[in-house]
Amino acid sequence: MITSAKRVFLSAVALTLCNPVCADTLVSTQDEFRQAISTATPGDTIIMADGEWNDFEMLFSGVGSSDEPITLTAQNKGSVIITGQSNLRLVGEYLVVSGLVFKDGYSPTNTVVSFRAASGRLASHSRVTELVIDHFNNPERFETDFWVMMYGQHNRFDHNFLAGKSNAGVTMAVRLDSENSRENYHQIDHNYFGPRPILGSNGGETLRIGTSQYSLTDSFTLIEYNYFDRRDGEVEIISSKSGSNTFRGNVFFESRGTLTLRHGNDNLIEDNVFLGNGVDHTGGIRVINKRQTVRNNYLSNLKGHRFGGALVVMNGVPNSPINRYHQVEDSVIANNTIIESDHIELAAGADSERSAPPIRTTFQNNLIINAEVKDSIAVHGDISGITFSDNITSGILVFPSNQGFEARTLSLVEGSNGLLYPGAALADIGVSKSLSVLDRKDTGPSWYPKPGYEEAFDRGDVSTVVGGNDTLSDVVANSLPGDVIELEPGEYIVSKFLAIAHPLTIRGVTDGETRPIIKFERSTLFELKDGGSLKLEGITIDGSMAPDTYNNSVIRTSRYSMLNNYELYIDDVQVRNLNVNHSFHFLKVAMHTMAENIEIRNSDFQDITGHILALNRETDDLGIYNAEYVTIQNSSFINIEGSLATIYRGGTDESTFGPHFRLENSTLDNVGNGSRNSSQASVSLLGVQSTFISDNQFTNSAPIRVIHTVGEPVTTLSENVFSNTMAPIIREFQRPVL
Ligand code: CA
DSSP states (O other), X not given: OOOOSEEEEOOHHHHXXXXXXXXXXXXXXXXXXXXXXXXXXXXXXXXXOSEEEESOEEEEEEXXXXXXXXXXXXXXXXXXXXXXXXXEEEEEESEEEESEEEEEEEOSSSXXXXXXXXXSXXXXXXXXXXXXXXXXXXXXXXXXXXXXXXXXXXXXXXXXXXXXXXXXXXXXXXXXXXXXXXXXXXXXXXXXXXXXXXXXXXXXXXXXXXXXXXXXXXXXXXXXXXXXXXXXXXXXXXXXXXXXXXXXXXXXXXXXXXXXXXXXXXXXXXXOEEEOTTOTTEEEEEEOSBSOEEESOXXXXXXXXXXXXSEEEEOBOTTOOTTSOOOOBSXXXXXXXXXXXXXXXXXETOSSSSOBOOBSXXXXXXXXXXXXXXXXXXXXXXXXXXXXXXXXXXXXXXXXXXXXXEEOOOOEEEXXXXXXXXXXXXXXXXXXXXXXXXXXXXXXXXXXXXXXXXXXXXXXXXXXXXXXXXXXXXXXXXXXXXXXXXXXXXXXXXXXXXEEOSEEEEEEOOXXXXXXXXXXXXXXXXXXXXXXXXXXXXXXXXXXXXOSSSSOEEEEEOSSOOSSOEEEEEESOEEEEXXXXXXXXXXXXXXXXXXXXXXXXXXXXXXXXXXXXXXXXXXXXXXXXXXXXXXXXXXEEEEESSOSEEEXXXXXXXOOOOOEEEEESOEEEEESOOTTOTTOOSEEEESOSEEEEESOEEESOOOEEEEOOSSOOEEEEESOEEESSOOOEEEOSOOOOO
16 A cells, blocks of 8 residues: 555554554645545554645544544644535544644535444444534525534543534534434533524524434433533523433533423433523523433523523423423422522423423422522412422522422522532532532633633724715725724715625714714615624714615615624614615615614614614514514604514524514604505514513504514513504414415
């Protein structure tokens, strides 16, 4: 056999372990890689040369031994970068992969790292460690793929970094779809699961163990000492869909959603720490099925509700189909500490279908503490099958049971592990003093930096622009992320689309009465590209020079799918004369784009033929939507033919948090009456989960129309004045008609 690869013999010490001889082989090309893999024998190490490996579908096939695995690694860990259309498959036994970085690309198949080849052959007794997958996303947001698929048995996935998955699909899944992938005893430990943004749809889980189909078989997967940092994808962070898994010692930091025992029995959740820090929709543990044990977990400052609460015990479906909800039976919830968390939900989801209450289940030695009294334990159905004993509470308004709860007034002191404990000795109640809290730095590869909290806006340079023709265009084109562009008073004529590809602030400099006025000659002024976000302050935007065609806008998203959620802040902005033709919108979005946050404050809009916020492009009723949070305060809207906001979230899937809509202290005069406004609403909300409309004045306007379609939406309308305006119309659980 001839190879161009260098073969470097190991030291004599290593040689003694190798039979008859083992080698380090440095490979620099894809051919050399394949050659080295094909000839590798137990104990060999294939070393990929530092640098970029582009468009590389790596097949690592071989059979090592427990003493002498075959190893694939980097010349220098972190310096081998796999880019483009690339992936990695492992097949065989006793294989080890370490030190590789996947970024600036995506997998051409449905998986980045798979413990299985296309042929269906599996890997077992193999290990992937110190691997990085960083924003390795298919550019189409709803093209589903997976970053890691574990098959086989006795594999280990540890000290890896996985962050920034933004397209649909579970980040990591353990598959039980063949006999030799069940009872797998995989170990998933010390991984760093870094930020995953809100997906706005089902399919944003971080970790799924099994599927409903094989959920009554045992997986025996151990998930321990992993750090889940700001994993916001959807309501399930972890979805356990198999039996006899152990979740131990993990930290869930500011992560929306819960660890859910969705299907399968005999699972153990212990010694985990959930730190919500008051972030919306942060949750804890959701219990479904038989013989589950939830003990010694610390749950702090979690704000999630309903299925996303701090602790949720579900109702089941009698004789449940395998993909619905099995009754909670013979389960134990003990010695957990729940501090400052808004919602504990018992018999959650009880309805005519989910009518089987929890039975033979104990709830004991738990500590539940709120600094101020609140009604944080909700009972949704029959809980006579739960035995409560020796639980101690402080700051709970109503107990779920007459027995098993003792109210005390407790103050908290910080233990040596950083967690809070009651000052008074309470033997055996709540989590143990010895619970150790995993440190983020002890997860993932030590050589790869973990993300911090970088401000998106106003962190870059400030430049000043004066009025004129296209004076703004070049400055925007040459801007860097976080820059601020200040406009002197004057008139700005813009003849090109202003592409916003990163966070950018455009701020008017006031000069007494005069403000900068922007007029534009194209069908839109700002186009948000993937990665773009925009903040506008203290300016006037006038649409009178826009082309005489319909469907103009001031701001639009990319026409294509956007992976990154964007933010849009409008403060002290005047918008006028969007009326050269019909359907001239302020914001117009495309399908498969997602605003994480839109805020309009202290702004005035007048004479507009379209919608202010047209967030209604996901009409296929798959539970996908266009904006998570929309907030409008202290603003006025006059002569708006379309709606102030039209938000559409169709479908009956229950996996998402939003949308959220808030309108306060604003005036609407002649809003929503245009003949082309199909909703005939001043505010049109379908499937919005949280609505707050308060202290507004509606005059000569179309009504507010709210349609509830899914979940337990909360709609609050208060202190609004309606003059010559029909009262709000709220329809309960109506399927959208298309
Ligand atoms: Ca899900």
